Structure formats: C-alpha cells, structure tokens
Amino acid sequence: MNTFVLVLKELRERKSQLVTSFMAIVLGITVIVAVRTITHFSEKGVAQELDNLGANVLILPKGATVNNYYAADFGEYVMPESYVDAITTSQLQGVDNLSPKLTEPITLRGKRAYLTGILPKDEFKAKPAWQTAGGIFSRPEGCGTVAPSSLSRLLGGTAQGGAGNPATRNEVVNTLGDSEVLVGGEVAQRLGLKVGSRLSVKGKAFTVKSVLPETGTVDDTRVFAHLHTVQRLFGRGRVVNAIEMIGCCKQISQGLIDGLNRLLPEAKVVTIKQIAQTQLNTNTMMERFSVIFLVIILLVGGVSIANYMFANVYERRREIGTFLALGATRGRISIIFMVKSVLLGLTGGAVGYVLGTLLATVLGPRLAQVPVLPLPALLGWAILIAVGVSVIASALPVSRAAQLDPAEILREG
Amino acid sequence: MLRTEDLSKRYVRRGHEIVALDSVSVSVAKGEFVSIVGPSGSGKSTLLLALGGLIHPSQGRVYLDDQSLYDLSREERAALRRTTIGFVFQTFNLVPYLTALENVQVPLYLNRLSPVKQRERAADLLSKVGLGERLGHKPSELSVGEQQRVALARTLANTPRVILADEPTGNLDPALADEMLDHLSDLHADGATVVMVTHDPRMAARAKRQIRLAEGRIVTTESGASVGA
Secondary structure, X not given: OOHHHHHHHHHHHOHXXXXXXXXXXXXXXXXXXHHHHHHHHHHHHHXXXXXXXXXXXXXXXXXXXXXXXXXXXXXXXXXXXXXXXXXXXXXXXXXXXXXXXXXXXEXXXXXXXXXXXXXXXXXXXXXXXXXXXXXOOOOOOOOOOOOOOHHHHHHOOOOOOOOOXXXXXXXXXXXXXXXXEEEOHHHXXXXXXXXXXXXXEOOEEEEEEEEOOOOOOHHHHEEEEEXXXXXXXXXXXXXXXXXXXXXXXXXXXXXXXXXXXXXXXXXXXXXXXXXXXXXXXXXXXXXXXXHHHHHHHHHHHHHHHHHHHHHHHHHOHHXXXXXXXXXXXXXXXXXXXXXXXXXXXXXXXXXXXXHXXXXXXXXXXXXXOOOOOOOOHHHHHHHHHHHHHHHHHHHHHHHHHHHOOHHHHHHOO | OEEEEEEEEEEEEOOEEEEEXXXXXXXXXXXXXXXXXXXXXXXXXXXXXXXXOOOOOOEEEEEEOOEEHHHOOXXXXXXXXXXXXXXXOOOOXXXXXXXXXXXXXXXXXXXXXXXXXXXXXXXXXXXXXXXXXOOOOOHHHOXXXXXXHHHHHHHHOOOOOEEEEEOOOOOOOHHHHHHHHHHHHHHHHOOOEEEEEOOOHHHHOOOOEEEEEEOOEEEEEOOOOOEEO
C-alpha cells in the first residue's frame, strides 16, 4: 500500500459524497475551457479576416444590424435594388466588387434554410451604365490581396473573397440562369443534392448548378438563386437586404465610406473593421465571461471542496487518531489529505477540459461562425487552475486534520 | 523500561479544571505485564495514552528506556510509536474501507516498508492469528472476534517491544475476551512489555501486577513492584 492507493480506496468508498464538489470543479473548468477555446478561434478568425481583407464594406437597410446580416435573418428590412445603380453610376472611387443580395427563409424537407438571391456578373456586363462606371470588376493594382475563394474557383470566375468569412458572401457569380441554384454544403448533404439534381422551392423547380464546399458558416444552409427570381418568388419587388462590396483599402480611408453615406442616406454603411469590431466586442465579452467563471469556480468550487474536506476530516477523526497512534506524523496526515485534494483537482481539470473542448467544438461554429478545434495548451491551464483551487480550498481542513488531538479522539470511545 | 515521574495532566473544560492525573509516579520493568484498574474517570486511559506519547503532560515526565518522551519532538515520538510501541484499542479502530490485509499493512506503510514486504508481513501475521483465508475481507464482513484478531495483527506489524492495551476485552464476549488475554499473555511470554487498562477484575488478575487508580492518583498496587504516588 502507498498513499495513492490509500487515497483511491477512500475515494471509492465515499464517492457519493464527492459528487457535488467534483461536479462544481468540472463545470467551472468546462465553461472556462469552452469560452476560452471559442474565443481563441474567434479571435483567430477575425485576425485572419482583417489580414486577408484589410477593409470591406457592407450596405444594409437603415434598421438592420450586423447581427441580422450574420444570422441571414433580415425580417422586413429591405432597401431598393436601385442603390446598386446609384453606386455604380456615382463618381465614387475604390468600388471594387458589388454583390446585392436578398435573403428569405425557406423550409426544405421540414428543415429551415435560406434562399439568397444574388446578381451574376453577366447582369452587370449587360448594363452599359455599370460598364462605364469603371473598374467594378477590374481590381486596381494593389487593392485587396485575397486569393480567389473556393466559390470563385468552383465557378471559374474572378470573384474575390476568402471562404468562411463575410467576404464569402461577396462573391459575384459569372452566370446564373432563372432556374439554376447553387446549394450550400450542408443543404446538399442533407437533401442528397448533386450537380444536376432537381429542387423545388415555393413551387418553382430549380436545377442544381453547383454544390458549394462547406465553410462552417450560415452559407452552408443557403440556396443561391438569381436575385430577380427570388424577388419574383417572394413578391418583393426590386429590393435587396444587403449589398456587399469590396472597397479598395486606400479609398476607404480616403472618403469612400463618407461618399457612400452621402449617396445612400437611407442605408447603413458598415466597414469590415466595424463588423470585425462587433466580433471583437463579442470576444471581449466572452473573455470577461471566462474571468467571471474563473471567479465563480474559485468561489463555488473552492467553497464546495472546502466544505467537503471539512466534512471528510470530521468523518475520519477516528481514522486520523488511529493513524497518529500507529505512528503517523502530522505531515503524513497532511499528505494523505493533500494527495486526495490534488487528485480531485487533476481529475476535475482533465474531465472539465474534455467536456469544455467538446462543448466548444459543438457550439463554437454556431456562436462564432468559426471552426473550433481542441487547444491542448488549455489542458495544462485547466489542471493548474483546478488543482490550485482544490489545494487552496483544502488547506484549512487539512491543517485541522493534522492538528487533531489523537488522545481526545481515542478517548471518545 | 517505562517510567513516569510526578506525572500530572489537567484539562480546563468550560472554565473548570479537571485533574486527570495527579502526580503519578510509576515504573514498568522490561517484559512486565501490568494492568491498570479503577473506576471510570480515574485517569487509566489518560495514563496509558501518556505512556504512549500521545498526551503531553501538564507536569512531570515519562521515560521510555531512559529517554524522556516529551523532550522529543512530535515526529520523534511518532517514530517511537511506529517502531517500539503498539496500541490495542477497545473498539479495534480498523479502517472501514480497507481489507484485513490492508489494515495490517497500515503501520508497515507508515514505517515506509515497500508494498511487497508490507503484503508479505501482513499476510504472515494474519495467518498466525488464523485469518489467512480472510485477507481480502473488509471489517464489516468480519465477525467481532475476527476484527479483534485483525487489530491485534496490526498492533504486532512492526514488532513493538511495548504493548499498550486500552480495554482490549471491553467489547468482547467472555470467550473472545479470554482469547484476547491469551494473545497478550503469549506476547508477554515472548518478551514484550504489556500495559493493559481494564475494568474487568478477572482480566486484570491475569496480569503480573495491578495498579489501581482513583481520581487521578495511584491508590494501590498488588505486587511487589516499586510504586509511588
């Protein structure tokens, strides 16, 4: 027998009493790990967006928010499609790529999805006014550094934007027929759709022109059709609820946004930095949450463990007295209880890390629209925090155990 | 071998001083079998625990082999309990979540023996007390007599030279009490010094000398050994 075996046997014997404090520490660590993991990948995603895009522009109806845009849920917020004409025929410099969209929720075989109307590139080319506006699809030298996205590669087009971020929605597809759709990866998988498959939306038959690769964003649940087809299907008239735009970085800082605000006073113009700021604010909030949870685990977990250890020491008074009579030193008694405390922290930290990581990988893509992977470095922190809390909380009860008077206990009979 | 000089122990409980031992001087020779008798509250158990280095006296000294116990540090006294002194308790004080084998291993573990040697020694001792087939049983799975024998095996684990037994037959029926006394007599015959606290005059009579306490003082002894109070 050694101290570890002795502690394990005692734990096994009284495991029901341990459940509450163990759960307190596991839950605390789970939440901290989940929040930290999601925040980490969210921050990484934002940083990547900023790195890749430098700047971007989103034009929304006045009452709509960036959250409406991210959630693809605009409700009744719409603005005239003519805003596109207004931009393309204006003298504004630095407009590099335009993508007006109208998104409507639909139900496909009982599951919620989104039908998003987009304007293919050939529509722009068909309008002489847009051609003469200059430079819409001819990116100025040094403006934007993004590699062609999966969507543009798939379609063989020249659209710009990185996959998995708001720029993905900035794609401009070369051609898209009235009865053609592009389907997001999740929708295709769920409905078993392939190129050439038939799909019916609101009674209209469509042919799948292409299946888009999964991006881990709301785009995976979208079906893309021609903007005017969507407008007709939903009886919306010539309206859109977002215009995505890649603006040339230099011009954005040199008055493009002000120009757009003056040009479209009834719309809301948001730059990617502002969009990113929203995400950064969310990250900061999550960061604060993790601090709050850290405090909660310190308090709730610590108090719970201290309470358990006090009860455990009291319950084992006779055993402690016997050990002291058999020649145990007070240091040995302390070690026996501290090993138990460390074991509690180690297990709680490890289990909390696993659960927190699982939670993050499941919830992360939904909450932060980024793919989330396990962060092994957090395991060390999780264990360190859990063991630290457990040891500190146990210090007083363990000290009490070591100071028990064996004679008094043994005389109790 | 064991000696007290002017040993007193006083407690304060709720503002009142209680005198558990009052200037007790007693000596127990090496290899002697002594019983301490007296009514409840006479200080018998306090004296026994003081002899075992577990109660710091208010006054006086306790000597083991001419070494003043309470001049030693706590750790040194603990070391003496591991190697030289063995306690027998009235209620056995077995650890409920450990098997018979593991209970006997406890003093060996405290004495830092390797787990393999612990198991060998514990199994050997349990076989000697007739429990070779019950090594894996927990105390709750053993009869009172078997628990008593496990406790005895645990006491003997580190081959103590001094056995301090506090009412060792208090929880036993007459047959088991006699069996316990037989074990203590055997240990005495093998050279161990045995000091036994008991209420039972029949058991006390099995010792070679009786020391009677009343109100913390030695009132009589029933042998020719040197006694002072």
